Amino acid sequence: MSTSTGDRNPPQDTSSGPGGSASSQTSNGGYNTQRTGQGAQYSDELDNSEDLVSEVEEEEMPEETEEEYQTKQAVLKASLPFVHQYGWTKKAIVAGAESLGMPSMVHGMFPRGGAELVFYFYEESNKELESFLKQKVTELKEKDEKIKTGPFIHDAIETRLRMIIPYIDKWPQAMAIQTLPQNAVQSWTNLSRVVDDIWFYAGDKSNDFNWYTKRGSLAAVYKSTEIYLIQDRSEDYTDTWNFLENRLEDVVSAGHLARNLQETNTVLSEGAKGFCVMTRNLLGMNNR
Amino acid sequence: MSIRRISQRAKDEKTRKLLSRIIRVDQAGELGADRIYAGQIAVLGNTPVGPIIQEMKEQEQEHLETFNKLIVEKRVRPTALLPLWNIAGFALGAGTALLGKEGAMACTVAVESVIGEHYNSQIRDLMEDDPEKHKELIKKLSKFRDDELHHHDTGLEHDAEKAPMYDALSQVIKVGCIGAIWLSERI
Numbered sequence: 039m040s041t042s043t044g045d046r047n048p049p050q051d052t053s054s055g056p057g058g059s060a061s062s063q064t065s066n067g068g069y070n071t072q073r074t075g076q077g078a079q080y081s082d083e084l085d086n087s088e089d090l091v092s093e094v095e096e097e098e099m100p101e102e103t104e105e106e107y108q109t110k111q112a113v114l115k116a117s118l119p120f121v122h123q124y125g126w127t128k129k130a131i132v133a134g135a136e137s138l139g140m141p142s143m144v145h146g147m148f149p150r151g152g153a154e155l156v157f158y159f160y161e162e163s164n165k166e167l168e169s170f171l172k173q174k175v176t177e178l179k180e181k182d183e184k185i186k187t188g189p190f191i192h193d194a195i196e197t198r199l200r201m202i203i204p205y206i207d208k209w210p211q212a213m214a215i216q217t218l219p220q221n222a223v224q225s226w227t228n229l230s231r232v233v234d235d236i237w238f239y240a241g242d243k244s245n246d247f248n249w250y251t252k253r254g255s256l257a258a259v260y261k262s263t264e265i266y267l268i269q270d271r272s273e274d275y276t277d278t279w280n281f282l283e284n285r286l287e288d289v290v291s292a293g294h295l296a297r298n299l300q301e302t303n304t305v306l307s308e309g310a311k312g313f314c315v316m317t318r319n320l321l322g323m324n325n326r
Numbered sequence: 327m328s329i330r331r332i333s334q335r336a337k338d339e340k341t342r343k344l345l346s347r348i349i350r351v352d353q354a355g356e357l358g359a360d361r362i363y364a365g366q367i368a369v370l371g372n373t374p375v376g377p378i379i380q381e382m383k384e385q386e387q388e389h390l391e392t393f394n395k396l397i398v399e400k401r402v403r404p405t406a407l408l409p410l411w412n413i414a415g416f417a418l419g420a421g422t423a424l425l426g427k428e429g430a431m432a433c434t435v436a437v438e439s440v441i442g443e444h445y446n447s448q449i450r451d452l453m454e455d456d457p458e459k460h461k462e463l464i465k466k467l468s469k470f471r472d473d474e475l476h477h478h479d480t481g482l483e484h485d486a487e488k489a490p491m492y493d494a495l496s497q498v499i500k501v502g503c504i505g506a507i508w509l510s511e512r513i
Contacts, residue, residue: 107335238401245353245397249404 110147112138114158121205126152126212153221156212160228163201167232170197171239185241192286194236195260196279199267203275209268233257255292259285341455345463347511348448349402352467353393354510355441357408358415360386362437365419366430375427375484382434382477389470396463405510414506418499429495431486436499438478444507445471 117134124130128151135144148154171194178185202209216225233256242252263282270278363383370376397404405411422433449467452460489495 104334234401234403243398245394245404247404247406247408250406 356390361415362419365416366423369423428489431481432489434481435486440503
């Protein structure tokens with residue numbers, strides 16, 4: 039094993055999991071002898087991928103091949119129907135794998151167990167949301183209409199939350215899994231994706247700190263509505279959509295409040311300055 | 327023996343991360359530079375060196391607008407530390423300007439030399455990644471780098487090296503800039 043590539047391997051091995059790392063060791067073993075041995079014809083390609091690998095220092099690089107990725111996606115997709123029976127757990131993944139005719143040991147490809155299933159579902163739903171938003175924007179453009187931010191955002195959140203409804207019986211478990219510390223970062227990334235997509239397609243053009251306030255407030259609205267949704271018993275969840283509307287109005291009025299406060303602040307400080315000037319004049323100090 | 331090759335998906339992800347990082351830190355840098363010049367003008371605006379600083383500030387403003395547009399176009403997250411750089415830049419500009427015209431010029435020289443090197447390493451990274459795809463951006467960065475080096479030379483022409491404690495001042499500012507760059511690439 040050449041030591042130069044040895045430095046880069048550890049971060050990648052941990053991220054691909056037991057099944058992944060087993061194969062990565064053999065192929066990296068092969069890769070190393072190729073490089074230091076006679077594999078001159080391959081070393082150029084590998085040189086490029088090595089440089090790509092060396093770019094990312096602190097972040098873990100997903101060292102899976104395309105086929106590993108596709109296999110995992112297929113298994114997770116097949117596991118979703120079993121969630122109602124087994125919850126968001128390894129059992130569901132095993133059941134899904136077996137339904138595709140794969141050995142149950144395939145669950146080794148998913149070191150985070152049920153969380154992988156939750157993330158897969160979340161990411162697929164995000165993709166669906168993105169195509170819904172794209173389509174909506176194209177439709178509005180064709181009709182030459184302007185995007186009305188309020189209703190657009192409401193529809194976007196409603197659409198996204200409705201994707202949870204088929205799994206709502208087990209969604210509280212999914213939410214709990216997402217709050218575990220080892221899953222917190224990925225959950226945060228997923229949520230940021232949702233709010234970033236919604237604001238982007240709603241036409242947000244902010245490039246300063248507003249970028250953060252807009253997404254932060256929308257994330258709070260989304261999360262609180264999600265929590266409301268899982269305990270809602272109304273017909274077609276109409277109570278949830280009313281709750282959502284109220285939360286969105288809160289955000290809008292908070293924005294107005296912030297602006298009012300700023301204006302009030304200006305008025306007050308101008309008033310205070312005027313008062314100081316008046317005092318100085320009265321005291322005859324205005325000839326300093 | 328199978329050869330593990332990085333999947334296209336992962337490669338695209340790396341490019342996206344690289345671009346994000348570059349645009350984010352450049353926007354922060356240009357805002358910082360703009361604010362530094364604003365601070366210097368606040369103190370030295372009415373002196374003979376005022377118009378020169380004003381001209382440099384306007385060029386930084388142009389750069390900033392370019393990156394503001396790129397942030398929206400490429401869907402890049404701006405750095406969360408923007409308000410901090412806003413205040414810190416102004417403070418640095420005003421602070422060094424209080425040391426006199428030489429102090430202000432020394433600050434300019436230090437900052438611009440760090441930024442020049444930084445742009446160069448970004449251009450290198452982009453060329454390494456995909457020179458064809460990033461051609462536009464590389465051209466823009468090259469032009470900005472040339473502008474910044476021009477500012478650097480202007481600073482030297484106007485007696486930067488005569489500033490009090492030039493070496494120490496220059497070092498401190500350079501280290502500060504490098505730290506700010508490191509932070510804004512990530513946060």
